[in-house]
Amino acid sequence: MHALLAAGETNRGALARSTGLSAATVATVVSDLLAGGIVTEVRLTSGRVGRPTTTLRLNGNRGRIVGVDVAETYVRAVVFDAALDELAQTEVATDEHHDEPDYVIDAIVNALDTALKAADATRDDVLGVGISLPGGMQHWAEVSVVVPNATWHHIDRLRERIGLPMVVDNPLKAIATAELWFGEGRRRSSMVTVNLGTGVGAGIVLEGTILRGSQNTAGEWGHSLLSFEGRRCRCGRDGCVEAYVGVAGIQRTLSEIDPGHPLAAEPMQREFIKALPAALEQVPPDPAVAETIERTARYLGSAIADLVAIVNPEMVTLTGWTAWALGDHLVPAVRLRVLQEAPGDSAADLDIAVSSVRGGSVATGIATIALERFLGDVGLLTTRVPTAL
Secondary structure, three states, X not given: OHHHHHHOOEEHHHHHHHHOOXXXXXXXXXXXXXXXXXXXXXXXXXXXXXXXXXXXEEOHHHOEEEEEEEOOOEEEEEEEXXXXXXXXXXXXXXXXXXXXXXXXXXXXXXXXXXHHHHOOOOHHHEEEEEEEOOOOOOOOOOOOOOOOHHXXXXXXXXXXXXXXXXXXXXXXXXXXXXXXXXXXXXOOOOEEEEEEOOOEEEEEEEOOEEOOOOOOOOOOHHHOEOOOOOOEOOOOOEOEOHHHHOHHHHHHHHHHHOOOOHHHHOOOHHHHHHHHHHHHHOOOOOHHHHHHHHHHHHHHHHHHHHHHHHHOOOEEEEEOXXXXXXXXXXXXXXXXXXXXXXXXXXXXXXXXXXXXXXXXHHHHHHHHHHHHHHHHHOOOOOOOOOOOO
16 A cells, blocks of 8 residues: 555556565465455556556545644645545644533534535545543643643544544554655654654654554653753653643743743744744744744754654754754754764764655544544455554
8 A cells, every 4th residue: 555655656566576575475465455445456557578567556536535734823624536646735823721521513514515615525435533632641730731631531532423434543643654654764764753843752663664552651751851950841741852842832932032022922832833933033033033933943943853862863853833944944954963972973974854744644644544544444454453432
C-alpha cells in the first residue's frame, strides 16, 4: 500500500523491486487487494522485451474516508477517497473555553456532515472515520494539559452519534502516520516529527513503526524538562519544553526581550505567529523579533538534542502552523544547536527540515489510520492493527 501510494501507478514487478518482496508474494497480495476492490488495474503497457504488463493503482472509488482534526479552536473534517486523495473539507470554529463533551461532539458531527455534503458523499459511502482528539494524558496539577480532554471519557457517546466505523487517536500519532505515508517515512525507517503550535509534541517512528507506549501517550515530549525550575507550563509543571517553544512561550520570550513590543500584547496566537516573519523581513529586521527567533531556535535545538540522544533518528521534521510560518528562520540555528549538544556523533548524519506534508496533516494522518483499520476489518492488513480506539 505504501509503495502504491508513493508510485501513484505502477506494476507488480516494480512493486517487488521497491518493497523487496518476492514476485510471488507481491502477486498474492495484489490479488487479495484486487478482490477487495482496494486496488484496480489501469492499463496494459509494453516494453521492448517480454510480455505486456498491467499497471495498478489504488481504487479511489472504493469508498470514502473521513479524517476529523479536533483542536482547541476548531474542528476540521476532511473527506478523502480510498486512494487518500482529498475531495472536500470544512472547518467549524469552536470556543476554546468550552470543552464539555456534548459541545465537542456536536461540533464533530456538524463538521462531518458538512464535509460529506461538500464532497457529494453520503454516509453509505464511508468506509471509516478517523477522529484525532487531543488529550488522553495525565497532568501534574489541576490545570488540564490539553483541551478537550473530557471527550476521551465519552468515546461510546461519540461513537453512537457518528454511527459509522470509527477510530480515535491523538494528534501525535496522526502526524507521525501522515509523515510515514506521505513524507519522509517513505524513505526513512526511524524519524521524529515535531509538532509546533499552541502545544508541542513529537510523533516518533522507530523501524517503520509508530511508537505508542503502554498507554498510547508516547511523544508528549513538550512536557519533558528543558529548564530546571524554569517557566511555569500550562500543565502545572515548571520548565517544560512547551513553555519555551509553544506559541505562548515564544511570545513570553519576546516580552522578556522587549516588554513594550506591540506583538508582546497580541491576544491572538495565530496573528502573533504570522506577524513574526514579516518583522524579520522588513529593512532593517526588527531586533527584538530577531533575538526572539534566535533564542527559540536555541531552546528548540537543545530539546531536540535530547530526543536525538534517546531515539537516534535518521530524520527530524518540523510540522504544525508555527513550523510552517517560522521553519525557514528556525531550521539553520536549530540544526547547529543539535550538532553542538547531541552526544557523540548521534547527530552527525541527522537531517532536520520542515515537513513536506503541509496543511491538514492531522486530518490526513487520522484518515490514514482509519483506512488501516478498515483494511484490518476486511482481512487485508498484513501488519499490526494500530492500538487506537
